[in-house]
Amino acid sequence: MTNFDFQVFAYARQFADNAFKAQALVLKGLEQAAGLQLGALEQQSRSTTDFLLAAGEARDADALRGLWDKSVALGRSQAEQTVVLTQGLVAVGKQTAESLGALVQPQQAANDAVAASGRKAAK
Helix, strand or coil: CCHHHHHHHHHHHHHHHHHHHHHHHHHHHHHHHHHHHHHHHHHHHHHHHHHHHHHHHCCCHHHHHHHHHHHHHHHHHHHHHHHHHHHHHHHHHHHHHHHHHHHHHHHHHHHHHHHHHHHHHHC
């Protein structure tokens, strides 16, 4: 086997290793995003259930007026939770993209080395 063959095999092994690492990073990012979304869903479901229980217990006009304040507070808290969730998802996406970018740089150097070796072997 020639030196070029060894370089190609080393390149293929590095490529496969980086592909495996990239897959693991993406899966980790998806897991974190799903965890954030499930946590937000749980919080919003709990607060909505509490509101619906309070609405079911309202029996007079004063209770209905109090229910209006609770509905405004519920809407505000769910909007705030949505903003926090969005910020968390953006942070996870940014972290995953940066990690993937760090994997690409050594692979690009290996691509250039194999291409140069291939041009040299072709001559």
